[in-house]
Amino acid sequence: MSGSAAGRAFIGSFTSAGGPGIVVADIDPRTGALTRTGAVRSVPDPSYLAVGHGEAGPVLYAVSETVAGVVAAYDASGAVPRPLGEPVPVGGDEPTHLALAQGHLLTANYGSGSVSVLPLTAEGLPLPPSAVLHHEGSGPDPERQRSPHAHQVVPDPSGRWVLAVDLGTDSVQVCSLDERTGAMRPHGATALPPGTGPRHLAFHPSGDHAYVLGELRPTVTVCRWDAAAGVLRAIGETSLLPDSPDSPDSPDGADGQAQPSAPVVAPDGRYLWTAVRGPDTVVVLALDASGERAEPVTAVPCGGRRPRDLVLDPAGRRLYAANERSGEVTWLDVDHATGIPRPAGSLTVPAASSVAFG
Template structure:
């Protein structure tokens, strides 16, 4: 039975005035280890940076989120990281209706993405070091597990790289190439997706080897389709690649931290501005976003500077679809900080506005 679980709908007009132009909805995935109750929904104005709470979809640890291309459905992994859940998004109220849940066949589900056709959900399972593929039914609900693909191998760190640790799923704009950074093996695994059957087969080449001990984590494509970038959790670096015919060819590796920094290297997330001119990467422990300009012809990164995130442990962040604001999910300080972005320089300025959310993990915008 379908169950609407979004609660606490608030009268937006009593809080802030929103116009139709520039308004988006922000979905916030969380860990529910402290006071969070599930997925938080906000209305966000991309002209002013104002926001208003809409409601909460209750559930256990709905961490990373993925929204279908038609923006009708939202998917998450939750509980102990071994269950995927499907929600319908009401286009008028933005209430979330739980459609169903399915076991993933893996452990520690940490990242997921639904393909462009909306027919397949791919989940990266960190703890078990494998991928899960689940079919999506016509009504947006999840079918039973189709396949589990197990990674093999290890790398040089005796504590953190004794086995595979799948960290993110990245389906290319062509909906065919799928790149999967594995922190435990120091490889970016490559797959080819058959969108008709949901079959994942090894790409050509089947993987790209990263610097031993670097720990590749999150990955992003440049809007021009020519470049891709990966951030290394353990190495404190970002590597840029040319991307062509399903293959990655590295052209640069650059630090994410100042030369005089001696603390822990603990990178997390990576995103490119909608105009393709700037790249941002988050440093946990240093509590910053590193900012780089991007050479449009070569893809080369040049450091612009660092922005303190005004919180602790920036596990995830998002650039709003207009490129005007950057929102940072600070997991361990229980806040989402809002920064104004200078489109000309890429630099960020604190707005003084923040959302109080316990253990935010993932931020997703839709109109």
């Protein structure tokens, strides 16, 4: 965890809850502090962001988490992102996440329980979907799991596969993506305990393990990942509420039930951090040398309320939490020896939802 953070941060927010759209902030290379330099509001509820590159430079992508979901692309080379063309419909409802893979932009569409594949031009502009893959199934929670709810989509470290985390069906779907045609095909699925409500996963830097975060049942499921076969296998589970492991659904914190939101793995593979809404904490877990055991170390305040996103800066020295309910992004300095983060400052961003660097 050495080096220095520098560059810019892009912060997504919910405009329907008073957010300013996409905020741009400079990062102090010494302290990691954020200073707002501008904002752009061209689509409603740009809740999740990703940064890629086109022929002319960096391109910022944003989902618009609305019933008729769209993605927007921006030229990110200037002081304020400039829209590149019109937003493109994703063919799904309420997209909550997006990722880049094999020359395509992928979106996880929570409302419709689907994953969309949008080809990218050489300039980085998204085209209409080449594929929309609909999930099937349900879970035991009558309010949250009546139907599929794809919450995250990510390429695996080998670049051969795409994994989609579905909160509604208690599963992680593994798919193949044809780089030439943009076709996506189901390959397999990993079932998690009923009622887990998986939200996001993060890979170990070795590429051999993944950690799946449950939103409805506050746990981390440790999985082995076989990139050669495209198989994800659950091998263990760790509670994120060590003080009450036998009652994971009990209220915890001022905002009610504990709901984990975002996992982050240290670049050296020693620690796993996850934000937990409700208690509004960052939980620290120590990973063993194999990556197969995750042991709770402690939980520290995230510095705000309802941390929806948690990311590590490019240098691996600080965590940034997007606190949706209290309306700020906090940065937390990570102790290299212990892995324990401590809040060090904040930037006001109403209804903050995600952070990306570029």
